[in-house]
Amino acid sequence: MLAITNRSSLSAVGVDAAERFHADAATLSLFAVVQLAVYGGMQIPIGILLDRYGSRPIMVIGMLLMSIGQFVMAVSPSIGVAIVARVLLGAGDAAIFPAVLRLVATWFPAQRGPLMVQLTGITGQAGQLVALLPLAVMLHSTTWTITFGSIAGLGVLFAVLVFTFVRNRPPEREEDVTVNTETGVIRVVTSSIDTGVGIRAALAHPGTRLAFWSHFTTPFAGTAFLLLWGMPYLTEGEGLSSAAAAGLVSLNVVVAMVLGPILGELSRRIPTRRSLALVLPSIAVQVVAWMLVIFWPGPAPLWLLTVLVVCLGAGGPASMIAFDHARTHNPAHRLSTATGVTNSGGFLAALTAIFLIGLTLDLQGAGTPGTYSLGAFRWAFFTQLPLWALGMTMIVIERKRTRIRMGLDPERRRR
Template sequence: MPTAWRVFLIFFLAYFLSYFFRSANAVLAPDLSRDLALSPAQLGLMTSLFYLSFALVQIPLGPLLDRYGPKSVTPGLMLLGCAGSLIFSSAQSFTALALGRVLLGIGFAGVLMGAMKAFSLWFPDKRYATTSSLLVALGSTGALVAATPLAVLKEAVGWRGVFGWGSLAIAAVACAVFFFTRNTPPGVPWPKGKSGAGFAQVWRNPQLLRIAFLGFSITGGLLAFQTLWGGAFLYAQGMEALEVGNLLFLFSLFASTGFLVMGVLADRLGIARVTAVASLVFATGLLTLALFEAVLPNSAFYLIYPLLGFCGGANILTLAHARLIFPPELTARATTTVNLFGIGGTFLLQWWMGLLVGAWGYSAALGFVGLLLLVALWSYRPLLGASQHTFNSKA
């Protein structure tokens, strides 16, 4: 029989692959553009399709996980990701690359949510935030492996080899989820509820919508900044590539640390309280960059970027908070709803920030996200006094 930590380890491997594949194009972009004659617009669109398909799958994913469990749903989706990696590895056109990227997004859409559904039954409530944050902290190292190590691997086997061999890794971990995990611990029955009514109950819950709005702002803001605009902003300040890379590495390193530490703090001090304080600091950091862009010395970024990464790690707590306000049979619907807002926020905020940068500059873009986060925090404020370990289907 699998232990709780065996379940954790297998889902960690799946989430590691999710982070690796979503981040890989940053290193492989020059090769993809050269070999398939992609324009910058095609490269950007093809890469973003991972997030778009990932977000759309969240809508049916919650009911599927609540009804059938992660043991079958997560590996079933991962096999589509395996097919996507194979298609990507042999692509000879933009269309084939785009199809592969879409299937990769679908394939990994059920990993984190499947893990959180499993953890809700395998781990006690008082350790749920810590366990979820530990998964994200360790899994996010996939982004670090998709940097320099991927560049070395690409030189050895080529970008096509990376995705060809990667498809085997996806298939192997999918099999591990199916054969070596269980939906529930031995002797614990699978919680079942009415699918349609439960989904409506989640979407009508005012508490859940407050959490989802904050997830849209903090998750979208973090990922939009980390994966594009944080680096572009530094280049606009006149920094060279090496210094930009160093600051982004610090940002990602402290984000991984934040994922872990935030969960531990939340289990001790309360999920809502830790989420709100960290989000407030994140918003303050963005507004500082927006207001003082012209006068900040380069040395200040070595304080602000790690602080933004660390506090941005609190975004994982929005998922943990959503899980705790619903009974077990609705947890997947609740967390996938918040994840839909977070990943959808990444897609929209990354786009909207580009529009603002083009029209009014970086101060406008960073200020917009910072102010949006303050509005979301004002909406989240009534939840600060709620108990974090009891579910409540009413406002």
């Protein structure tokens, strides 16, 4: 939860950040792009370190890095220093979610995996609510330095708590293992001797690639909306009050929290139809909702904006299904490496979307809070369409290859 509060700390104060650093839209996008680029780039190295050292030390280091990043952000006098702060923040954030997924795998039976991952996601989503309301209120009632310095202090506190209370594995086990309660099989979770072989082997399986593209396509629109561009669009583009806009964005988070256990249970029940029944429909509703909003004549009515945030809310829980794919199609010794490959997909798409939105706003001469307009925002959000098209195409392709690999579909004969 604290990691996502850190990740989303500019979501409700993006306009304040633009004014503080005199930043145009492309520069403001750069804050999020750099943060997500570091996050995505660190996923495979973090996965390898997790396979070698376990969750607790990696999580402690991640918490401390985020604290340092927020402290630097609190005192940063310029854009350059603030970008360094976001680099540190992205590096620390990258360690947390994969480490928690490893704890799920080593502390809980394999059959509970999908539900526990969704419950983990739900807990984390509460961090979005903290970033949206209390953080903005605190900023407007105190100062920038006090607000971000306070988050840095929380990070140090939680680093101590993680070190004190979190353990890599249950005390009765000498190694990190995952247990199948139906068969009684216990598998050791450890790293491959040849790291390069482990990464290549993970990527060679179509199930891992299916996981990557599922995570690439499902959450990026919601991430771009929540992380940076949602509040400016709703307030400066659609003309909503800050309170109404924050309420809508909060609804997105609540929807994700409600849908998480439902999609987790469905993913467990229909493991061979996850992509067709859950992943692709969640993408389709996001595309349809955005197209309706973009092509609506004039400002979109409140009911349509509500539909939009509800549909975007489905993307987060659907993205968790990607980790079910990664866990299903990879042996235990590649668990964290495959998770890292999968997790990098969503953030690669998100940083691309955030940058394209900011760049498109700048190219239209609407790069600062004073020049934002509804028409400019619509063209900017339209740039998400190619990412959806690419992702959905690759999901269909890799799903077919995965089903052939599993023996569920016949292999196509070559002429």
